[in-house]
Amino acid sequence: MRYFTAFLILACWSALHSLTIIDDGREISISLEELRELEQIEIITEREDERGVRIENWQGVLLSEIFTHYGIDNQAPLKFNSYDGYQVRIKVEEYQEYPILIALQRDGKNYEEDDLRLVIPGMRDMFWMQAVKIIRTENYRESTPPYYILFAEDLLSGMEVAFEPEPFRNVQGYYLAEMLSLVYPFQQDEYFLIGRDGVSHQLEFQMYLKNAVLVAADDGGYTLQGGDIPYGMWIKDIAYIQCYDRAIIFREQFRDLDEVGQLLEWENLPEHLHTEDGSRIGIDIEFSEPVWKDSGIFRWVR
Amino acid sequence: MGKIIIILFLLSLVACSPQGYRFSGNIDSEFYSEQTGNLKEILALHELNAEYALLIASDGIAVLISEPSFPRIEIYLDAKKISTRSEFLPPVSNLNDLSEIVIYNWKHPVVDRQTPFSLRLLELQFLGESSLNGHLVRKYQLSE
Numbered sequence: 001m002r003y004f005t006a007f008l009i010l011a012c013w014s015a016l017h018s019l020t021i022i023d024d025g026r027e028i029s030i031s032l033e034e035l036r037e038l039e040q041i042e043i044i045t046e047r048e049d050e051r052g053v054r055i056e057n058w059q060g061v062l063l064s065e066i067f068t069h070y071g072i073d074n075q076a077p078l079k080f081n082s083y084d085g086y087q088v089r090i091k092v093e094e095y096q097e098y099p100i101l102i103a104l105q106r107d108g109k110n111y112e113e114d115d116l117r118l119v120i121p122g123m124r125d126m127f128w129m130q131a132v133k134i135i136r137t138e139n140y141r142e143s144t145p146p147y148y149i150l151f152a153e154d155l156l157s158g159m160e161v162a163f164e165p166e167p168f169r170n171v172q173g174y175y176l177a178e179m180l181s182l183v184y185p186f187q188q189d190e191y192f193l194i195g196r197d198g199v200s201h202q203l204e205f206q207m208y209l210k211n212a213v214l215v216a217a218d219d220g221g222y223t224l225q226g227g228d229i230p231y232g233m234w235i236k237d238i239a240y241i242q243c244y245d246r247a248i249i250f251r252e253q254f255r256d257l258d259e260v261g262q263l264l265e266w267e268n269l270p271e272h273l274h275t276e277d278g279s280r281i282g283i284d285i286e287f288s289e290p291v292w293k294d295s296g297i298f299r300w301v302r
Numbered sequence: 303m304g305k306i307i308i309i310l311f312l313l314s315l316v317a318c319s320p321q322g323y324r325f326s327g328n329i330d331s332e333f334y335s336e337q338t339g340n341l342k343e344i345l346a347l348h349e350l351n352a353e354y355a356l357l358i359a360s361d362g363i364a365v366l367i368s369e370p371s372f373p374r375i376e377i378y379l380d381a382k383k384i385s386t387r388s389e390f391l392p393p394v395s396n397l398n399d400l401s402e403i404v405i406y407n408w409k410h411p412v413v414d415r416q417t418p419f420s421l422r423l424l425e426l427q428f429l430g431e432s433s434l435n436g437h438l439v440r441k442y443q444l445s446e
Contacts, residue, residue, distance in 0.1 A: 144438075147368060147369070147370060148353065177415060178415060181412050181415035181416065181420070182408070182412055183408050184420075185354065185406050185417065185419045185420040185423050186420075186423065187420060187423070187424060188423075188424065188428060189428065244368070244438065244440065245368050245438060297353075297408060299369075301370075302370070302436065
């Protein structure tokens with residue numbers, strides 16, 4: 001009975017808090033009422049979909065206003081998680097460039113406590129979110145270059161092709177977990193993944209990646225999809241995966257290492273990478289050259 | 303008389319128990335070592351190729367370090383216990399009473415998407431990561 005009462009109190013308390021911000025270990029729970037007390041602004045957006053152009057009138061609180069009110073001096077990228085498992089990441093530059101709205105109302109209609117919207121005019125609506133639950137400030141390691149580098153094409157060539165990998169039909173590809181298990185010992189960790197178009201996610205292996213599939217596209221690239229990754233977070237033409245100091249590059253997506261560095265905004269590139277037998281390969285050599293193929297693991301020695 | 307035999311037996315077990323720390327993970331066979339010195343040299347001495355080393359202390363605290371950090375950590379004898387220290391790596395690398403070094407090498411066969419190293423890592427809870435002088439060290443704790 002005591003446990004049931006405690007559970008009931010906890011459940012009621014949670015229900016009263018619609019948004020949680022986690023900043024440098026500090027957890028702030030904010031109720032809908034508290035959000036309503038902050039300065040409200042109105043933003044009108046235009047979105048185009050199959051039904052035509054939609055004009056929407058959003059009302060809510062700017063995230064910068066929420067941060068100021070709760071004493072958060074944000075200089076870090078942001079991660080947003082929804083109640084249904086969707087996740088988006090916003091870079092520091094994007095946070096500074098675009099107005100990020102926590103919408104409490106659309107076209108005059110109020111949202112429920114657990115259904116607040118993330119609206120970012122200027123950014124594609126795949127970055128928008130329904131039912132935003134947690135906002136986390138964090139320092140990503142995306143710009144920390146790896147020490148170990150492997151190539152996806154070499155790993156995949158030794159793996160069995162999965163025809164119609166669950167739950168998909170009429171496609172073929174590879175199970176991501178199988179490829180990761182060949183080169184990573186980390187299965188309870190977060191992986192940084194980025195597509196050729198720059199769309200990136202930091203995803204937990206257990207929650208998102210363990211059932212994900214690399215589906216082969218007609219152009220030779222792969223789309224990371226499925227399993228537990230919500231549809232809007234699928235990564236087309238996946239180009240790069242990193243966990244800790246170990247990276248997998250999808251060689252077909254790049255001309256050379258310099259292009260990888262540009263996508264990942266690495267500040268300094270090495271002159272060469274070391275192969276397993278200790279020889280060096282200049283990074284100006286294009287990935288199409290045979291010297292990069294089937295050479296195993298490369299080291300970026302600093 | 304029976305009690306004395308049991309006590310003698312237990313004492314002999316203690317006396318015969320392996321000293322030092324155990325090498326395990328993605329290696330051909332596990333063994334114990336009492337070798338002290340810098341980790342890179344110890345691995346070379348035992349002819350072990352490692353990309354990562356997971357150092358586990360007897361209290362269940364563990365740190366994972368990568369190859370570039372190996373020469374920066376020293377294994378030394380401290381009051382009859384073997385411990386680790388480094389002035390260059392983050393302070394979490396200083397472990398008291400080292401009990402095991404688990405080796406990762408990607409060339410080790412993968413069975414059911416696991417290697418001995420990854421299975422051992424699953425027994426640990428990730429606590430956090432810390433960086434110093436460009437070296438990233440991950441801290442873990444044995445799950446209860």
